[in-house]
Amino acid sequence: MAKTRKGVEVSIAIAEAVRQADVDVVAAYPITPQTHIVEHLSELVADGELDAEFVPVDSEHSAMSVCCGSAAVGARTFTSTSAQGLALMSEIYFIAAAMRLPMVMALANRSLSSPLSIWNDHSDIMMVRDAGWICIFVENGQETYDNILCAFRMAENPEVMLPVAVNLDGFILTHMIEPILYEDDDLVRSYLPWKPMKNALHPDRPVSMGCFGMPEIYTEAQMNREMGVRNSYPHILDAWEEWGRLTGRHYRPVETYRCEDAEYCIVTMGSYGETAMEVVDMLREEGEKVGVIKIRLWRPFPLEEFRKAALGRKCLIVMDRAITFGGNQGGPVATELRSALYGMDGAPSIVNYVAGLAGRDVSRKDFRNIILEGKAKAAKGEVDGFTLYGLRG
Amino acid sequence: MLEVRIHGRGGQGAVTSAELIAISAVDTGRYAQAFPSFGPERRGAPVVAFCRVDEKAIRIRAKVYYPDVVVVLDPGLVDLIDPTEGMKEGGILIMNSRKRPSEVAASRGGAVRVATVDADRIAIEELGRPIVNTTMIGAFIKATGIVGLDDIRGPILDRFGSKLGERNLKALERAYHEVEIGG
Numbered sequence: 026m027a028k029t030r031k032g033v034e035v036s037i038a039i040a041e042a043v044r045q046a047d048v049d050v051v052a053a054y055p056i057t058p059q060t061h062i063v064e065h066l067s068e069l070v071a072d073g074e075l076d077a078e079f080v081p082v083d084s085e086h087s088a089m090s091v092c093c094g095s096a097a098v099g100a101r102t103f104t105s106t107s108a109q110g111l112a113l114m115s116e117i118y119f120i121a122a123a124m125r126l127p128m129v130m131a132l133a134n135r136s137l138s139s140p141l142s143i144w145n146d147h148s149d150i151m152m153v154r155d156a157g158w159i160c161i162f163v164e165n166g167q168e169t170y171d172n173i174l175c176a177f178r179m180a181e182n183p184e185v186m187l188p189v190a191v192n193l194d195g196f197i198l199t200h201m202i203e204p205i206l207y208e209d210d211d212l213v214r215s216y217l218p219w220k221p222m223k224n225a226l227h228p229d230r231p232v233s234m235g236c237f238g239m240p241e242i243y244t245e246a247q248m249n250r251e252m253g254v255r256n257s258y259p260h261i262l263d264a265w266e267e268w269g270r271l272t273g274r275h276y277r278p279v280e281t282y283r284c285e286d287a288e289y290c291i292v293t294m295g296s297y298g299e300t301a302m303e304v305v306d307m308l309r310e311e312g313e314k315v316g317v318i319k320i321r322l323w324r325p326f327p328l329e330e331f332r333k334a335a336l337g338r339k340c341l342i343v344m345d346r347a348i349t350f351g352g353n354q355g356g357p358v359a360t361e362l363r364s365a366l367y368g369m370d371g372a373p374s375i376v377n378y379v380a381g382l383a384g385r386d387v388s389r390k391d392f393r394n395i396i397l398e399g400k401a402k403a404a405k406g407e408v409d410g411f412t413l414y415g416l417r418g
Numbered sequence: 419m420l421e422v423r424i425h426g427r428g429g430q431g432a433v434t435s436a437e438l439i440a441i442s443a444v445d446t447g448r449y450a451q452a453f454p455s456f457g458p459e460r461r462g463a464p465v466v467a468f469c470r471v472d473e474k475a476i477r478i479r480a481k482v483y484y485p486d487v488v489v490v491l492d493p494g495l496v497d498l499i500d501p502t503e504g505m506k507e508g509g510i511l512i513m514n515s516r517k518r519p520s521e522v523a524a525s526r527g528g529a530v531r532v533a534t535v536d537a538d539r540i541a542i543e544e545l546g547r548p549i550v551n552t553t554m555i556g557a558f559i560k561a562t563g564i565v566g567l568d569d570i571r572g573p574i575l576d577r578f579g580s581k582l583g584e585r586n587l588k589a590l591e592r593a594y595h596e597v598e599i600g601g
Contacts, residue, residue, distance in 0.1 A: 030444070032445065201453045203449070204449055303478055386481050387480060
């Protein structure tokens with residue numbers, strides 16, 4: 026494919042990115058709202074447009090197991106799932122990271138049951154927060170396409186060797202038709218040169234993976250895992266920088282919008298960021314000194330960049346799309362950010378809103394209410410816990 | 419920015435209408451979104467699809483609450499829902515209906531402009547069945563001018579192939595000429 030601008034569904038754009046990445050193995054089990062991604066990939070393979078093994082597994086547990094096997098022999102590997110699928114996968118999901126198996130997952134974020142819901146929130150990714158995957162959040166279709174490709178470069182870097190989850194809001198992005206700029210196949214190939222894995226399984230060079238770990242070694246193995254995720258950070262930046270150099274589209278672990286003189290900021294992760302920017306533009310016209318801070322890289326958490334963006338503000342209004350039940354300190358994002366700023370000079374107060382659960386629409390009006398109400402709460406010192414926005418009595 | 423809401427029933431292709439409009443707008447260098455009212459698809463149940471078109475990148479990730487244009491594929495829906503809900507002042511309601519625009523406008527208190535076309539008849543004559551999603555795009559194009567007849571050709575032929583695509587285009591063009599736009 027030559028460089029083309031097209032109106033397509035974001036799920037289709039993901040499948041096209043995977044085709045351009047020339048993956049070797051796709052193993053996935055269909056689940057709403059991820060389905061269109063996998064359906065299109067199976068078509069691309071069946072039509073001979075993608076020379077890959079498409080493994081139609083019997084469950085997500087098997088999907089992740091196949092992906093581990095495939096990554097272990099050094100094959101470029103992709104999968105995709107949502108919510109209950111991720112839950113079923115979770116046993117092997119942790120193992121993929123621990124065994125340093127590079128693969129890319131498009132995670133179409135969806136609420137975990139129960140009540141059974143097919144709609145969007147972030148409860149699925151938060152369930153596996155501590156697995157040791159690199160976690161990226163995207164806001165729109167173009168960012169999704171770009172980051173799927175960047176993710177392969179991050180994952181397969183010999184200095185990284187980790188699985189990467191690209192999080193996109195289910196339905197809100199997966200089922201959206203919008204303009205996507207596809208890059209040229211050759212550009213993608215040059216961006217993703219095939220890198221043979223150092224310790225790939227091979228009959229001529231036997232190695233053991235996923236061994237039994239006695240207490241004498243488990244601690245060290247965990248530290249090794251921690252250092253692996255931590256040390257991936259500069260290579261994640263490199264992957265984004267190179268993509269920016271090639272395409273002119275730049276990504277950072279923390280991104281800011283109209284924050285230069287912002288006294289207070291709304292903090293978002295995922296597609297929230299777009300509507301937030303729209304509303305911040307409106308509020309700026311009314312004289313409000315407000316900006317948006319967007320967390321793009323969730324793991325490894327960009328501590329320094331976040332602090333740089335946050336310190337000196339009066340308050341942050343943090344948006345969450347999941348609840349930490351009984352945590353009593355806010356949603357998972359707010360809890361993390363409060364911890365990141367604890368005891369720092371110039372730390373803003375944090376007001377936390379949980380909204381958009383199970384795809385409940387968060388409109389421009391809602392964002393406006395949240396920002397203005399959050400600012401007022403901060404001024405009054407009402408900064409504990411969280412507010413479940415729009416909760417009916 | 420132009421915001422569009424399309425009412426239909428599951429299986430009538432409301433989402434396809436929104437998609438085809440958005441794709442043709444993107445093909446002409448603009449920005450667009452098309453998306454369903456997210457959820458399981460239930461044949462026959464009232465469904466809504468949305469579309470936005472703008473000269474600059476669209477950043478809103480929420481439903482359309484205040485449409486400029488509302489398209490109604492199934493005339494029977496007006497007994498179940500109020501298609502004019504939230505419509506912007508000066509907006510236009512485009513209905514598949516045998517009625518004149520003035521009759522429909524009167525039943526809505528005269529608050530919105532109305533365009534009508536007997537899309538069922540056109541679709542039955544051209545396509546052999548009353549699936550009006552492409553036919554109604556013809557009325558939409560005439561009433562809004564947001565995309566041109568030439569712009570929709572490519573997306574329709576891409577979606578339906580040349581044989582069925584040409585028949586859909588004929589229905590669409592007839593609706594373009596036959597739609598009656600009220601004052």
